[in-house]
Amino acid sequence: MEFKRIPHPSPTPDAAREAAIADPGFGTVFTDHMVTIDYDEAKGGWQTPVIGPREAIPMDPASSVLHYAQEIFEGMKAYAHADGGLALFRPEANAGRFNDSARRMAMPELPEETFLAAVREAVKTDAKWMPPIEGGSLYIRPFMFASEAFLGVRPAKQYKFVLILVSSGNYFKKGVNPVKIWVSQDYVRAAPGGTGAAKTGGNYAASLVPQAEAIAKGCDQVVFLDAIENKWVEELGGMNLFFVRADGSVITPPLTGTILPGITRDSLIAMLREEGLDVREEPYSIAQWREEAESGELLETLACGTAAVVTPVGTVASPAGEFTIGTGGIGQMAQKMREKLVGIQHGHVEDKHGWVERIG
Numbered sequence: 001m002e003f004k005r006i007p008h009p010s011p012t013p014d015a016a017r018e019a020a021i022a023d024p025g026f027g028t029v030f031t032d033h034m035v036t037i038d039y040d041e042a043k044g045g046w047q048t049p050v051i052g053p054r055e056a057i058p059m060d061p062a063s064s065v066l067h068y069a070q071e072i073f074e075g076m077k078a079y080a081h082a083d084g085g086l087a088l089f090r091p092e093a094n095a096g097r098f099n100d101s102a103r104r105m106a107m108p109e110l111p112e113e114t115f116l117a118a119v120r121e122a123v124k125t126d127a128k129w130m131p132p133i134e135g136g137s138l139y140i141r142p143f144m145f146a147s148e149a150f151l152g153v154r155p156a157k158q159y160k161f162v163l164i165l166v167s168s169g170n171y172f173k174k175g176v177n178p179v180k181i182w183v184s185q186d187y188v189r190a191a192p193g194g195t196g197a198a199k200t201g202g203n204y205a206a207s208l209v210p211q212a213e214a215i216a217k218g219c220d221q222v223v224f225l226d227a228i229e230n231k232w233v234e235e236l237g238g239m240n241l242f243f244v245r246a247d248g249s250v251i252t253p254p255l256t257g258t259i260l261p262g263i264t265r266d267s268l269i270a271m272l273r274e275e276g277l278d279v280r281e282e283p284y285s286i287a288q289w290r291e292e293a294e295s296g297e298l299l300e301t302l303a304c305g306t307a308a309v310v311t312p313v314g315t316v317a318s319p320a321g322e323f324t325i326g327t328g329g330i331g332q333m334a335q336k337m338r339e340k341l342v343g344i345q346h347g348h349v350e351d352k353h354g355w356v357e358r359i360g
């Protein structure tokens with residue numbers, strides 16, 4: 001894959017970069033470069049990929065993304081290994097999911113090899129932005145939007161693919177704490193036939209009011225129920241769920257089109273099976289969640305995603321009252337799965353599945 005390289009006229013000085021990545025938090029310390037690839041139907045599709053300075057994107061006010069929200073994104077990380085090299089975790093799964101999202105949003109697919117080349121190129125170019133701290137990573141944000149200036153309603157004929165990197169510290173500043181979650185009553189995240197399985201900004205826009213409601217109720221996150229019966233537990237705003245039970249079974253809601261198919265979810269299914277647990281993709285109701293938590297049949301609930309890895313759900317709140325899962329603390333399986341997954345990603349636990357790709 002040939003990239004056009006535009007040299008950065010004034011890269012961040014070493015001292016400023018080192019200060020910025022010493023304690024980067026999450027989502028604000030951007031690196032110096034970005035990848036852009038334009039798509040133009042009239043010019044035969046995807047144009048030459050460019051890696052150049054990170055800068056503002058000129059945009060026509062009629063760009064259709066600003067009006068009709070044709071936009072998709074991915075979220076993944078590069079990890080530092082002890083030998084100084086870098087690694088990606090299942091990047092081809094992100095490339096594949098990006099194209100699943102593209103198809104749902106009537107956008108052009110980006111060849112998987114191009115997506116992967118953009119990821120590798122950006123990470124290698126800005127490798128020195130990797131925070132030198134425990135739990136640090138380079139968070140990778142590829143996205144695509146409709147850039148055509150056109151106010152009619154139809155799929156655009158011009159798009160822009162962009163990839164930026166964010167130096168990231170531990171998602172949770174004070175280590176892993178169980179989260180308290182609010183059961184959304186008045187809002188749903190996704191309905192059958194909708195866009196719930198696509199990683200598109202609109203799903204997040206729709207989740208902000210219920211998320212704000214959760215915060216107002218003293219909770220950390222919102223959990224969504226299904227749109228038809230308001231009964232089946234689906235997922236959090238950006239994390240999938242697992243219910244770990246005393247009989248050795250683990251339930252995770254099935255991918256019926258309303259749930260985002262998390263790569264962490266898929267990895268955890270494999271890892272929990274390796275533990276000898278009977279992992280089942282089955283609907284799980286809010287009533288069952290409460291009953292099994294109260295009876296002790298439910299040992300743990302895990303929330304998972306790239307950003308926060310594996311996080312225990314401690315308490316579930318709704319207008320009907322609260323219930324606590326286990327002791328409300330960090331369960332054994334949450335701890336074990338989190339350590340194992342982080343270990344595989346950072347190269348100190350054996351990667352039996354070929355999930356880790358070394359780059360440099």
Ligand SMILES: *Cc1c(COP(=O)(O)O)cnc(C)c1O
Nearest residue numbers: 237238239260262263264305306
């Ligand atoms: C990205 C995302 C997840 C988690 O997916 P991972 O691939 O595990 O990071 C879960 N739910 C939603 C709604 C998401 O957007």
